[in-house]
Amino acid sequence: EVITDEDNPCHPINEPGCTTDEFCVLINSGDTAFCICNSTIANPNCSTDNNCTEGETFCNHGQCVKKDNGSIFCVCNVGYCGADCKDVVHVTEEPKVVTEEPNVNSSGSYQPPENTKWDANNEIWKPVYYDAHDFNPHDPFVNATFIDNFDGTTIPRTCDEGLPCVDSPYRTIDGTCNNLDNPTWGAADTVQLRFLDPIFKTGTSTSDNIPRSENLKSAREISNEVFNAIHNQHWSEKHTASLLWLGQFLSHDLGLTKQPKGTFSIINISLGQILVLDLGLIKKHKEPKNCCNETNLGDERCFTIAVPDSDQYYTVKCKHFTRSIIGTKGCLPSSTNPKDNYKEINNFQTSYIDLSLTYGNSDEEAKELRNLTGGRLNVKISEQGQHLLPERNDTLECPMKKKNGSGYCQKTGDPRVDNINFIGATHLLMVRAHNWIADNLTEINPHWDDEKLYQEARKILIALFQNIVYKEYLPEVLGPYLSKNNKLCVNDTGYQDDYNTTYNGQIRNEFMAAAFRWGHSILPGHQAYLLADHCLMDWYTVIDTFKCSEMLYANGGMNLTAYVRWMSWEKSMKNDRFMEDEYRNYLFGGEDLAARNIQRGRDHGLSTYNHFRTFCGLKPVSFDDFILEDHDWESSNALRNLYSNADAIDLYVGAMTEESAGGSILGPTFTCLTIKQFSLIRASDRYWYERPGMFTLDQLNSIKQVKLAKLTCQVFDIPTIQEHVFVRVNYNQ
Numbered sequence: 001e002v003i004t005d006e007d008n009p010c011h012p013i014n015e016p017g018c019t020t021d022e023f024c025v026l027i028n029s030g031d032t033a034f035c036i037c038n039s040t041i042a043n044p045n046c047s048t049d050n051n052c053t054e055g056e057t058f059c060n061h062g063q064c065v066k067k068d069n070g071s072i073f074c075v076c077n078v079g080y081c082g083a084d085c086k087d088v089v090h091v092t093e094e095p096k097v098v099t100e101e102p103n104v105n106s107s108g109s110y111q112p113p114e115n116t117k118w119d120a121n122n123e124i125w126k127p128v129y130y131d132a133h134d135f136n137p138h139d140p141f142v143n144a145t146f147i148d149n150f151d152g153t154t155i156p157r158t159c160d161e162g163l164p165c166v167d168s169p170y171r172t173i174d175g176t177c178n179n180l181d182n183p184t185w186g187a188a189d190t191v192q193l194r195f196l197d198p199i200f201k202t203g204t205s206t207s208d209n210i211p212r213s214e215n216l217k218s219a220r221e222i223s224n225e226v227f228n229a230i231h232n233q234h235w236s237e238k239h240t241a242s243l244l245w246l247g248q249f250l251s252h253d254l255g256l257t258k259q260p261k262g263t264f265s266i267i268n269i270s271l272g273q274i275l276v277l278d279l280g281l282i283k284k285h286k287e288p289k290n291c292c293n294e295t296n297l298g299d300e301r302c303f304t305i306a307v308p309d310s311d312q313y314y315t316v317k318c319k320h321f322t323r324s325i326i327g328t329k330g331c332l333p334s335s336t337n338p339k340d341n342y343k344e345i346n347n348f349q350t351s352y353i354d355l356s357l358t359y360g361n362s363d364e365e366a367k368e369l370r371n372l373t374g375g376r377l378n379v380k381i382s383e384q385g386q387h388l389l390p391e392r393n394d395t396l397e398c399p400m401k402k403k404n405g406s407g408y409c410q411k412t413g414d415p416r417v418d419n420i421n422f423i424g425a426t427h428l429l430m431v432r433a434h435n436w437i438a439d440n441l442t443e444i445n446p447h448w449d450d451e452k453l454y455q456e457a458r459k460i461l462i463a464l465f466q467n468i469v470y471k472e473y474l475p476e477v478l479g480p481y482l483s484k485n486n487k488l489c490v491n492d493t494g495y496q497d498d499y500n501t502t503y504n505g506q507i508r509n510e511f512m513a514a515a516f517r518w519g520h521s522i523l524p525g526h527q528a529y530l531l532a533d534h535c536l537m538d539w540y541t542v543i544d545t546f547k548c549s550e551m552l553y554a555n556g557g558m559n560l561t562a563y564v565r566w567m568s569w570e571k572s573m574k575n576d577r578f579m580e581d582e583y584r585n586y587l588f589g590g591e592d593l594a595a596r597n598i599q600r601g602r603d604h605g606l607s608t609y610n611h612f613r614t615f616c617g618l619k620p621v622s623f624d625d626f627i628l629e630d631h632d633w634e635s636s637n638a639l640r641n642l643y644s645n646a647d648a649i650d651l652y653v654g655a656m657t658e659e660s661a662g663g664s665i666l667g668p669t670f671t672c673l674t675i676k677q678f679s680l681i682r683a684s685d686r687y688w689y690e691r692p693g694m695f696t697l698d699q700l701n702s703i704k705q706v707k708l709a710k711l712t713c714q715v716f717d718i719p720t721i722q723e724h725v726f727v728r729v730n731y732n733q
């Protein structure tokens with residue numbers, strides 16, 4: 001339908017009733033419009049925070065912020081409050097002291113690594129135990145003729161090519177039919193793809209799927225040696241904690257790998273398939289009680305982590321760990337080569353950036369999350385009138401409830417919502433934003449029914465999120481230079497179309513199981529509330545808040561504003577190899593996230609670090625070099641101590657120890673994999689928000705103005721926040 005200026009309520013741009021700080025958003029046909037704040041910031045009157053150019057010393061222990069009316073105020077550092085940040089606040093845990101570990105000795109030269117001897121011929125320190133190993137990453141793939149599941153049943157190689165597709169203006173809930181030629185590409189509950197062939201145990205068939213173990217140190221030992229953050233707490237100079245909550249939320253939109261769980265059911269008819277109930281198969285998908293029990297030796301669902309004797313935290317010698325669930329649906333690479341017939345890990349989320357974690361991954365789930373009136377999503381309204389995430393009906397499992405009889409689990413399109421308050425708050429942000437948009441649409445389109453309101457609000461919110469990811473988030477991660485040069489950039493205005501129907505955007509195993517887990521390095525070990533006067537209150541160690549979203553719904557949700565203010569304001573940690581103890585020793589009551597990441601990579605048979613360096617056009621690292629390429633002396637030493645051969649280094653370990661480069665906060669290998677995956681996600685999405693036909697030019701340009709700051713302020717009733725939520729106020733580049 002052609003819209004003339006006359007029947008376009010957004011012409012002139014400030015109609016109907018938008019202030020000069022707002023943009024008019026035109027929805028679909030010409031009869032609908034509403035205002036979105038232009039300046040990103042604020043509610044209710046779009047005021048903007050500015051950095052102070054004067055008065056810096058005025059805020060003794062804090063940062064000075066200038067409002068656009070010229071007045072200045074202080075945002076105090078942790079532990080201080082008051083108008084001039086002089087008053088000391090009692091916090092329950094002192095922030096740790098930042099100390100840089102020197103890697104040079106007092107005379108300024110390199111310290112010789114332990115267990116090395118001077119090689120006078122080559123004038124380098126050589127590890128005394130070094131010898132060329134027989135580790136062969138190009139292990140032959142033999143005797144693999146079919147893909148099978150945990151219980152040995154044969155799984156047909158299927159692409160569901162016959163799936164009937166209707167070309168709808170709205171994307172499907174489960175992601176099918178985004179690609180009309182290959183309807184399951186990127187759909188939920190299909191198998192992940194890979195950048196490189198997997199590597200499993202030498203001498204076994206790839207279809208046996210047995211993790212490699214030759215000459216490999218335990219994942220926990222590597223975690224202790226490489227990821228241990230003691231005395232190394234490094235804060236980011238530039239980034240706020242927003243970089244992590246948005247990153248975690250985005251990662252949960254793209255992928256969900258499940259492990260056998262007590263209540264897990266593999267029956268899913270979202271792709272219209274009829275699965276025969278196989279009791280044996282269901283048993284296999286139940287979690288073995290404890291893989292460390294001798295009775296579970298040899299259980300193929302188990303892959304325990306050995307604890308070294310030297311361990312400073314764990315007294316047990318074995319940590320329970322279960323292997324990821326193998327998928328049955330989707331397109332595996334079609335090949336007559338038996339080596340391709342390996343088992344593949346399932347992805348339970350759609351691979352598109354489509355807020356599948358908010359709207360659900362199947363039609364049934366989506367319906368349960370909807371209010372079915374006014375296009376709204378379900379919320380739980382507290383006595384204090386706050387809109388919170390709805391309660392899950394299996395709340396009995398809620399750890400809080402088990403502990404003290406109160407508390408509940410939250411319901412969204414993703415089971416990880418209660419893992420940590422950050423992710424729950426971000427889920428709530430999106431649900432509230434959806435309802436805010438739906439309510440606006442209802443007001444200007446009283447004649448629209450629930451379905452139309454829901455779909456239009458969903459379409460707008462997904463567009464806003466895609467824009468935030470590519471315009472605000474990725475440039476902060478990869479650096480502006482990289483995002484401009486790699487087809488990831490988003491122009492300020494106008495359409496852009498790189499859609500390519502031959503691209504399959506399905507998440508790559510290496511991206512989910514390794515690369516995108518870099519975010520675990522930037523997690524701070526505490527949680528807090530930041531009050532409106534910018535006093536920091538109630539400092540909690542994160543250990544007390546795992547699997548419990550009490551900070552969000554406590555007091556009927558009345559503390560949310562302060563929590564979200566804190567999580568938008570707090571510093572993130574630097575992206576480096578160090579992971580805070582809270583996650584490396586005490587996650588979920590005693591898990592090690594770094595060790596789990598390493599073990600997960602082996603579980604999934606990820607190819608090795610050097611293979612990915614080659615894949616990315618980087619020189620493989622060699623233990624012949626005193627300092628490994630893209631590494632510092634300390635991490636080179638650690639890797640040499642842990643691996644018998646540079647070709648054996650696990651992808652996650654080799655890449656996380658790299659120095660960041662080229663304006664990216666990631667090292668070159670993860671920068672490369674991140675760019676590849678995000679280029680694919682965009683170019684494979686037929687419903688990409690910048691494509692002509694999705695929105696009118698006015699609508700698109702309005703959407704491109706909306707920053708994460710705007711959404712955050714709008715739905716959490718925060719009057720001011722820094723414009724670029726990911727960047728700390730007063731950060732000077």
Ligand code: HEM
Pocket residue numbers: 243244245247248251255256257258419420422511512513516517518519520523593596597600
């Ligand atoms: C905020 C606190 C966070 C916690 C407590 C957390 C915890 C976890 C846990 C327990 C796993 C599963 C580990 C396993 O394989 O057994 C995981 C997976 C993962 N995490 Fe995090 N994470 C957090 C933040 C982040 C961030 C900031 C990012 C990225 C920027 C991220 C990206 C991922 C990815 C991509 C996976 C794999 C998901 C899958 O395949 O299902 N996480 N995380």
Ligand SMILES: [Ca+2]
Pocket residue numbers: 253254255349350351352353354355356357
């Ligand atoms: Ca998704």
